[in-house]
Amino acid sequence: GQQLNQSPQSMFIQEGEDVSMNCTSSSIFNTWLWYKQDPGEGPVLLIALYKAGELTSNGRLTAQFGITRKDSFLNISASIPSDVGIYFCAALSYNTDKLIFGTGTRLQVFP
Amino acid sequence: GAVVSQHPSRVICKSGTSVKIECRSLDFQATTMFWYRQFPKKSLMLMATSNEGSKATYEQGVEKDKFLINHASLTLSTLTVTSAHPEDSSFYICSARSPVTGDNEQFFGPGTRLTVL
Numbered sequence: 001g002q003q004l005n006q007s008p009q010s011m012f013i014q015e016g017e018d019v020s021m022n023c024t025s026s027s028i029f030n031t032w033l034w035y036k037q038d039p040g041e042g043p044v045l046l047i048a049l050y051k052a053g054e055l056t057s058n059g060r061l062t063a064q065f066g067i068t069r070k071d072s073f074l075n076i077s078a079s080i081p082s083d084v085g086i087y088f089c090a091a092l093s094y095n096t097d098k099l100i101f102g103t104g105t106r107l108q109v110f111p
Numbered sequence: 112g113a114v115v116s117q118h119p120s121r122v123i124c125k126s127g128t129s130v131k132i133e134c135r136s137l138d139f140q141a142t143t144m145f146w147y148r149q150f151p152k153k154s155l156m157l158m159a160t161s162n163e164g165s166k167a168t169y170e171q172g173v174e175k176d177k178f179l180i181n182h183a184s185l186t187l188s189t190l191t192v193t194s195a196h197p198e199d200s201s202f203y204i205c206s207a208r209s210p211v212t213g214d215n216e217q218f219f220g221p222g223t224r225l226t227v228l
Contacts, residue, residue, distance in 0.1 A: 033216065042117075042204045042219035043155070088154060090217075097143060097208065099217055101154045 006089055006102030013079055014110050021105040022073040023089035031092040032065050032072040033099070038085045046087075047074070079109050113209040114138050117220035124195055125228055132190045132223045134205030140185035141207035145217065146178075149202040161188040195227040 006023045013019060023032070031050055035043035047058050049065035049072060056063055062075045072091075076083055089102040114137040124130050134144055142163045147155040159180050160168045167180035177199075179191040188207075192199050202224050206217040 035219075040202075040222065040224065042115075042206075042222045045216060045218065048216050098157055098160065099145070099206075101156075103154050106152075 004089055004091060004100055004102035006105055008105060009103065010106040010108070012108045012110065015079060015081060017079055019076040019079055019083070019107060020073060021087060021089075022071060023091070023102045024071040025091065026070065027093065028069040029091035029093050029100075030069070032063070033090040033092075034061075034063050034072070034074045035088045035090060036085050037088060037104075043088060076107075079107075081109050081111060083107060084109050113216075113218040115205065115207050115218050115220040117205055117223050119223060120221060121224040121226070123226045123228065126196050127194055130192045130195055130225060132192075132203055132205075132225075134188045134190070134207070134220055136186045136207045136209075136218075139207075139209045141188075141209070142185060143208050144182060144188040145206045146180060146188070146190050147204045147206065149204060149222075151202075155204060158190075192225065195225070197227045200225055200227045 004023045004025050033048050034046045036046055037043040047056050047063040052065055052069050053067045054065040060077045064073055087105045090099045116135045118133045122130055144161040146158045148158050149155050157170050158173045161180045161182040163182045163185050169175045182188040202222050204219055204222040206219045208217055
């Protein structure tokens with residue numbers, strides 16, 4: 001079945017550092033989404049990407065839809081303590097409304 | 112806009128009882144809602160797709176008689192865990208597509224933590 005390989009699994013960084021995480025797959029997708037989940041909460045949509053090669057920013061967050069349609073990355077610049085949480089990539093392929101989720105990246109930010 | 116709520120936020124029940132979880136789209140109409148299950152430190156796993164006015168579509172391995180889904184209106188879908196057992200303990204999350212923001216974006220509820228004793 002379709003799988004999204006997300007890396008790294010976890011990150012421990014110091015406040016102010018930049019963060020990068022990515023998702024790859026052997027399948028082609030037409031939409032990539034990035035979510036953040038806080039403990040005990042549902043995922044919150046951060047960025048949505050619809051076109052191959054698209055680069056989109058949301059504040060300190062920047063995400064790109066890979067040109068091959070098989071990958072995406074998320075960057076967080078100048079991390080702050082409230083960036084702590086689990087980040088999930090998710091993707092949709094053509095003719096389906098089922099989201100496939102990555103395995104998640106757990107981010108810890110130390111002051 | 113695009114707010115999804117769930118009720119209850121957490122529930123503890125005895126083994127053998129049934130538990131109903133509600134998912135509501137507060138400021139939009141959702142013809143399709145989704146139910147996910149998440150184990151600790153794991154990703155979200157789609158259980159079923161709930162379509163307003165029709166039967167839900169269940170993912171492979173999900174027992175439809177165990178997890179009853181009803182989507183009676185454009186703003187409400189319910190998941191009932193029937194005859195719950197400890198192995199059903201999990202974090203259940205619903206989502207809905209908002210026609211305002213686009214067909215491909217799903218907005219998630221805050222989740223319901225179910226603990227079966």
